[in-house]
Amino acid sequence: MAAVLLTETPGGDPFAGVTAGPELAAVLAAVVPTELSGQHAAAWMRAAARQRNHDDAVLLRALQEACRARADTAERVHDGQFAPAVAAAGLGWSETMASTRFMLADFVLDRVPALGEAMASGYLEERKAAIFHSATEGLDDGQCARVVEIVLPEAGGLAYQALRLRILEVARAVDPEWAAARLAAAVAAARVSARTAPSGAVDLTGHDLPPDLAQDAKLHLDALAVELRARLAFVGSDVGLGFLRARLFLRLLDGSLAGADDQAALDAVFTEVCSGPPTDPGRDPGGPDDDGPDGPDGPDGPDGPDGKGPDDGPPPDDTDPHDSGAEDTDPHDTGADGLAPAVLAHPRGVALRMRLSTLLGLDEHPGELPELGGTTAGAARGVAAAHGAASWHVLVHDEHDTLRHLLVLRAPPHCTRNERHRRRIVEITAPAALLDALLEEPPADPWLAGLLAAYRRSCDLPPDQHPATTTRDRDRRLPGAALARWIDARDERCIAPGCRRLAARCDHDHTLDHAFGGPTQADGLGNLCRHDHRAKHEGGWHYEQPEPGRFVITDPTGTVHHVRSRVTHPLPAPLAPGTQVPPALLARRPAVERPDYAARPTRDGYYTPASLATAAHLTRRLAARAGPPPPGDEDDDPPF
Structure with a gap:
């Protein structure tokens, strides 16, 4: 997955050193928009977004304080049941809206204060904070803090859907049992609904x-x-x-x-x-x-009409950039009779991506169904076992998550062969260190032995035969099958900032146009969806690739975005509920004294009606007992 690592303004960002809050508000108020260059207009946009994020953090704090305040006193009452009604009445919201924002305020300001600090600094917007909240529902405070610690530094460069998937990936690694239970509970409530739109x-x-x-x-x-x-x-x-x-x-x-x-x-x-x-x-x-969404939120950019760019434009719709000649023939396709099969095969593309260590049962790291999103380790192993007819690709990466070897294998013999899957791909990611360790004591399993043999052969390939360094296709218009597979594995999705179009629906774009001498090799190609491919040629976007898989993208304003493709992301070890976490992660959470009889929230942060009723009953009983004793009983001994 490609993510924006850095956005920079050539010549300097005049707003970069200004702290979000009153200082930045004053600077923004003094801007004359019509006098800004393209680079500075983009910097102004980013600064205005930082200020809005800060203001949203202030609003959440104000909402929380108002809902907990009481007349004529500065004391605060932590009453989660009726508190949101104050915001609903004061701001003209529904109770549902008020409750949602109140719970978000509690999450980002008290439970995981790192999110509130990121919002106050302008780094994190409220909608992304809400994604953290919804995606980690059911984890305890320590587990949430661990997820935020890992994902928050990446959040600025990820679009909403990419951020949600990354949070869920880390959360599933932090608590695999929670992930499995959450999936099982959701599937148990599966349903179909019908809704009439205003159009009829x-x-x-x-x-x-x-x-x-x-x-x-x-x-x-x-x-x-x-x-x-x-x-x-x-x-x-x-x-x-x-x-x-x-x-x-x-x-x-x-x-x-x-x-x-x-x-x-x-x-x-x-x-x-x-x-x-x-x-x-x-x-x-x-x-x-x-045209095929890449997640629950739908496509991130429409496919434009057909048409080529100046010299290296996208191919027409009837040209599949992934089928580049006889080298990529499919032995399972229709035979000489030319008749289509009675049951159509699924289109080309990756059906599953998971880690080799998870496939072998060494850990419970989540897998990914690229068409839909992440899934649990158990579900991923089940999908893998059902794809015996698919082509299995093992993506060997280094400690920086950079692709180093691509091994093409048959499925393990125990997998079920379903001819619908014959054009699909199962991608297994594996760190080179793990394979090097397995080489020291070759396993008895035939499939693993074949994998290690393929890895050894790939390591011994001369540079001109390895797809990462070969120049065999340099002068061709389209890459050969091996090079095309390499680019699709390295650039899992469109490399344009914010786009999530899958590689199977992308063009193999020459970073420098082929007509201008751009080479057809790994450091000269990248995956771009049709929309972003056209934007490169017709919309004023400029791409450079200083090294394979690292792109420097300049948008029409002159702002520069640094993007790097990674075949996997680091994941944490599991963290059991209730595990002690570093105090700094939870340092700002207020200590609320709560007697034993007070209602306690569930792990999801909700108060059940039964717990509230019981707490109210015990409170009344305690108040009654706290009154003066009946007359004449002061000196009586207890009846036992």
Whole structure:
């Protein structure tokens, strides 16, 4: 995954040394926007965002203090049940909104004060703080602090969905049992809902579905839609993938195609669309799943219309940049008869990414389903076991998470072979240190022995045969199969800042245009989605690659973004609930004296009605007992 490591302003950022708060507010108020250069306009934008983040932290503090305050006194009452009503009444919010913001204030100011400090300094925005809150729900304070300690330094360079996935990845590593229980509880509540939109159209949605089944269902739908669009294009009908997915989705569920196989379903929908769909067949309305989203939040950038850049533009839609010639033929594809299989294979792409140590059961680190997001170690091992027909790629990386070797293997013999998965890839990441240690005592397992043999051969390859250093394809327009695999493994997603388009949906872009002498080799290529590829050629973006996988990207304002591709990220060891953590992580949490009979929140921070009722009953009993004794009983001995 590529992340922005540094953003810099050539010539200096005039706002960089100004502290967020009254000082920065005064500086921003004095700015004359029309006099700013492009670089300084971008710096002004970032400074204004810092000030807004600071103001949001002030609002959360004010909300918390007001909800805990009482008339004519400076004392504060920690009453989580009725406190948010003060904010709801004072700010014109609903009780739900007020409760949500009050719990966020408690989380960032008291439970994990590092987040509140980051907001006050302007580094972290409120929405990202809320993502920390929701993604770590159910972890105790120490575990939350550990997650924040690791992810907070990265948060500034990650888009919302990327940040959520990174937090969940670390949280699952911190408490694998919590992650497994949370997934099981959600799947147990799986459901389908229907909601009528203001337009009269209907949203039919599945919630809390098992991740392995959901990914297969989505990929199956994608494969059908791609095949259907190709058929329609052959007869001159241009219909967007989003519309085709929706029509197939409905027809596969409404019972009209009951008992039909994939080809019969395609034939039926093809005939239906050709007879005249209810919307303009030449217009793709897009939407959150158009052309394949890369996460629950949908695509981060639309695919633009076809068209080449000045000299090295993206290929047209009917050209797959990942299929670059005979070197990449698929032995499982249709045979000489030219007939499509009765059951379509899922489209090319990575089905699963997990660590070798997790696959071997040495740890419980989470895995990733790239089409959907992260998942637990147990679920990842289950997906791996079901992908015996897929191609298995082992990504060997160094201590800096930089790709060093790419080993292509068959699946372990115990894996189930499902022909739907024959074009998919299972990526296993492994530190070189682990493989070096295994080489000292070769394992008896045949698959591991084959992996180590492939690793040894890769280490012995001469530079011109290793995809990271080869120049064999230097003068070709498109990379060969081995080099294409290397680029897709190194740049898992589009390298443009903030984009999360998967490598399988990206173009292999020449950092320096091929027409201007840009070489087709590892240090001259990078993955760019169609939208960002066009932006490079038509939108004023400039890319440089000082070393393989490290990009210096200059946007149209002149602001420079430093981006580096990594095949994995460091993860912490598990931290059991209640484990002592460094005092500095929780130093600012106020010490609240609470008697034994007070209501106690659950691990999620909520007060149940039963706990509140019990606490109220005990409080009344204590108050009654605290009164003066009945007359005449002062000197009586107790009756025992």
